[in-house]
Amino acid sequence: MLVAVSDLHVSHPENRRAVEALCAGHCEDWLILGGDVADDLTDFEWVIRLVAARFYRVIWVPGNHELWCTPKEPMALPGEMRYRQLIEICHQYGVLTPEDDYPVYTAENGQSFLIAPIFTLYDYSFRHPSDFTPEQGLERARRAGAVCSDAFFLKTYPYPDIRSWCTERVQYTEARLNAVSGQLPMIFINHFPMLQVLTQSVQPQEFSIWCGTQQVASWLSRYPVCLVVYGHLHMHGSTVLEGIPHVEVSLGYPKDRHGRDASGMLTVLDTLLM
Known part of the structure; x- marks a missing residue:
């Protein structure tokens, strides 16, 4: 079985308890871990070690x-060096990352x-109005009191800014997708x-x-994508666009769940692959 969850945010004690309870009985299942696991390396490694021991295979993408x-x-090391630290921790426990060969998952119906x-970040292009420049979009957000904490804590070294890093990641990922396109139907995993x-x-x-x-x-039209798994928005649910299910799998902060039981935090994806 293929299951997914993102945005564990285990610095919140309630979330940490939920993650401790989530892993029983999944030794034959694949887990997609869609980013925003933790804010620091100690908590990140705790989660990676836990899920790696209890699932058959774990695939992780970074959040912000x-x-x-x-x-x-x-x-803490900044930017790209921080990302490489996270990769090293994942590899220590056998967890797959955006830097590894893409694995093949075979569903119960025999389809592979x-x-x-995917790790692509953001570049301020999700703007409204769309004719705003990135700088105008940022200023509009500041005036609305909607500045993301990334502005203070996410460093982009050696790239001059987040847009440059995003563009490099898009180009890198596109080259990798081109190399395997057409082999099999594809499941995309991206934190964003x-x-x-989807951000409306x-x-x-x-x-x-x-x-x-x-x-x-x-x-989504260039490659044979049959499913997209993402997080970040803390809006758990599924939307079908142009025939492709986009599944938001966030656990989110305790205040985001509005009574939703954290024990059902894993999203089962096999039914969307039929």
Whole structure:
């Protein structure tokens, strides 16, 4: 069985308890871990070690929170170096990342799928109005009091800014997808939604500039994508667009769940692959 969850945010005690309870009885299942696991390396490694021991295979993509450099970690490495640290931790426990060969998952009906973990970040192109420049979009967000904490904690070294890093990641990922396109139906995993329309319910709407990039929208028609798994928005649910299910799998902060039982935090994806 293929299951997914993102946005564990285990610095919240309630979420940490939920994660501790989530893993029983999954030794034959594949887990997609869609980013925002934790804000610091200690908590991140705790989660990775736990899920790696209890699932048959784990596939992780980074969110924005894993990339933070906060006062809790005064010696934290910035940007790309931080990302490479996270990769090293995952590899220590056998967890697959966006830097590894794409694995093939075979569903119970015998159909095989190529799972593509993606790391592309954002570039302020999810703007409203769309004719705003990135700078105008950022200023609009500041005036609305909707500045993402990334502005303070997410460092982009060695890239001059987040847009440059995003563009590099898009180009890198596109080359990898081109190399395998057409082999099998594909499952995309990205922390961020891959279409701006999926951010329409984000409030305040000005925050959507931190939610993805327009550069990847064409991938959904260029490649044989049958399912997209994402998080970030803390809006658990599924939307079908142009025949492709886009499944938001966030656990989210305790306040986001509105009474939803955290014990049902894993989203089963096999039924969407039939």
